[in-house]
Amino acid sequence: MKLTSYWLDTAPAFTGTPIAALPAKADVVVIGAGFSGLSAALKLAKSGASVVVIDEGRVIGKASGRNGGHVNNGLAGNYGMACDKLGVATAARLYKVLNRAVDTVERIVTENEIDCHFRRCGKLKLASRESHMASLRADQARIALDVDPDSRLLEADALGTEIGSSKFSGGVLYPHSGQMHMGKFGIGLANSVLRAGGHIFENTPMTALxxxxxxxxxxxxHGVIDAGAVLLATGTSRHAPSYFRKRIMPVGSFIVATEPLDDATVRSIMPGHRNVVTTQNIHHYFRIAADNRLIFGGRARFSKSRESTxxxxxxxxxxxxxxxxxxxxDIRIDYCWxxxxxxTIDRLPRAGEWNGVFYTMGYSGHGTQMSVHMGQCMADVIAGNPHANPLENMPWPRIPMYGLAEHFLPAIGMYYRIKDKLM
Ligand SMILES: Cc1cc2nc3c(=O)[nH]c(=O)nc-3n(C[C@H](O)[C@H](O)[C@H](O)COP(=O)(O)OP(=O)(O)OC[C@H]3O[C@@H](n4cnc5c(N)ncnc54)[C@H](O)[C@@H]3O)c2cc1C
Incomplete structure (x- = not known):
């Protein structure tokens, strides 16, 4: 079993800009070469700005190259609950932004001819228990009415053509969701930045702003860069200013990739070839990759993410x-990472300007599409259009006891495991 991301291990090699070429100034410095930073850099470089991307490690070495490979539309959580908390207008607007975000990924793939197996496969949200169906039914009815008329409720007897498992009591299909090879997409995006005239420096951490x-x-x-504007696209960075560290909690998630399966096995387990997410509190997410591996993820050990786990x-x-x-x-596991x-506290991303620094982050596990979309939006904000930010003016509460919260994770994990067993 390789303890490395399948997406990174099977992505093309990437050569960034030589460190010796680090410039003393740039119109925009983007900190972080994940999807958020690269997407912003691409748009800015194409518009003619001088753009420098720096990353403390390798391009897409963190969440962007280590995720489940789903490009799902709509909100991660329950739409009805979002309506209750945020008001119907805001929840509906955010849901539609997530839909547009999938379109943005598809457009960037097409415009830049990135070969990354992007396809609109649809997402199935499956009820792990019969008792979860009531909430799925109510949520789908509201979603269909307000924001996604194509979503469809599937009762248990309609699941046979979708999934070869008797574990589920029904589900909801969201046809607009997509999937892709995250490594091929990320490296394709990075190469598009270079082609547009941007520079990308790997192994170059920002140590002060x-x-x-x-x-x-x-x-x-390697030197100091004077920037006309800075975009902080660092995800969970421990080096980000404390304002951000108080508002984002890094929570580990884990994934395995099996050996490539033969076509008959794939047909027997995942005949619908969708992205699948389940409804437990400690849920699972899975899909089939282009080379027939089952990519299966979820919370495993409920502790801070550490390679040793x-x-x-x-x-x-x-x-x-x-x-x-x-x-x-007897399925063999080839990769685990x-x-x-x-x-964030409410599982919604945040973007804007803080103390003269632009930022976009906090996608809360639902960010392959939003990071790409928000990168483009923040490029427009930096270019002078503040209203291009669909998350403009969203208040951003701190994580209560932010420094201590991660120490409670094992207890929180135990609580949810027991809850999943009972309800
Ligand atoms: C295990 C896992 C599974 C997931 N599955 C899914 C999924 O299936 N679908 C989905 O939609 N979302 C999923 N996500 C979330 C999604 O991958 C992220 O929301 C998205 O990739 C975030 O992109 P980003 O560019 O903002 O952050 P990142 O990809 O984390 O990039 C941030 C970059 O900033 C760099 N950096 C940090 N600090 C510094 C510094 N001081 N100086 C320079 N560089 C710095 C890092 O090295 C990193 O490369 C998953 C995430 C994880 C971890």
Missing amino acids: RREGRITRVTTP DISSGEMLRSALQAVFPQVP GGDVDM
């Missing part, structure tokens, strides 16, 4: 996937 009049000085171990997480996920698909008892999800 200082405003001086109209410029921001970005300090790195990957092997035991892999074993937990193997048991979980065999419980869903008992017809493949983990990554940090950038959780």
Whole structure:
């Protein structure tokens, strides 16, 4: 079993800009070469700005290259609950932004001819218990009325053509969702930035940010860059200013990729070839990759993400996937990896300007599409259009006891496991 991301291991090689070419100034410095930063850099470079992207590690080395491969539309959580909390107008607007975000990914793939197996496969949200169907039914009815008339309720007897598992009591199909190879997309995006005239420096951490009049000085171990504007696209960075660290909690999620399966096995377990997410509190998410591997993810060990937990997480996920698909008892796991999800208090992302620095982050595990979309939106904001930010003016509460919260994760995990067993 390789303890590395399948997407990163099977992505094309990437060569960034040589460190010696780090410039002393740029119109825009983008900090973070994940999807948010690269997408923003692409739009800015295409508009003629001088753009420098710096990353403390490798391009798409964090969440963007370590996720489940789903490009899902709509909100991650319950739409009805979002309506109750935010008001119907805001919840509906956010739902539609997520829909547009999938269109943005598709457009960038097409315009830049990125070969990454993008396809609109649809997402199935499956009820892990009969008792979960009532809430799925009510939510789908409201979603169909307000924001997604194409979503469809599937009762248990209609699931046979979708999934080869008797574990589920029905579900909802969201046809607009897509999937892609995250490594091929990310490297394609990075190469498009270089082709548009941008520069990407790997292994170049931002160690300090200082405003001086109209410029921001970005300090790195290789030199200082004076930026006309800075976009902070660092996800869960522990080096981000404390304002951001108090509002984002890194929570580990884990994924395994099986050996490539033969076509008959794929037809027997995932005949619908959709993205699948389940309804438990500690839910699972899975799909088939283009080379027929089952990519199966979820919360495994409920602790802070650490590479050393990957092997035991892999074993937990193997048991979980065999419980869903008992017809493949001897399936081999080829890859297992983990990554940090950038959780906000309400699982909604945030973007804007703080102390003269632009930012976009906090996608809370539902960000392959939003990071790409928000990167483009924030490029427009930096170019002078503040209303291009669909998350403009959203208040952003702190995580209560933010420094301590992660120590309670094992207890929180235990609570949800018991809840999933009972309800
Ligand atoms: C395990 C896992 C599974 C997921 N599954 C899905 C899924 O199936 N579908 C979905 O929609 N979303 C999913 N997500 C979420 C999605 O991957 C992220 O929301 C999205 O990739 C965020 O992109 P980003 O560019 O904002 O952040 P990142 O990809 O984390 O990029 C941030 C970059 O900033 C760099 N950086 C940090 N600090 C500094 C610094 N000081 N100086 C320079 N560089 C710095 C990092 O090295 C990193 O490369 C998942 C996330 C994880 C972790």
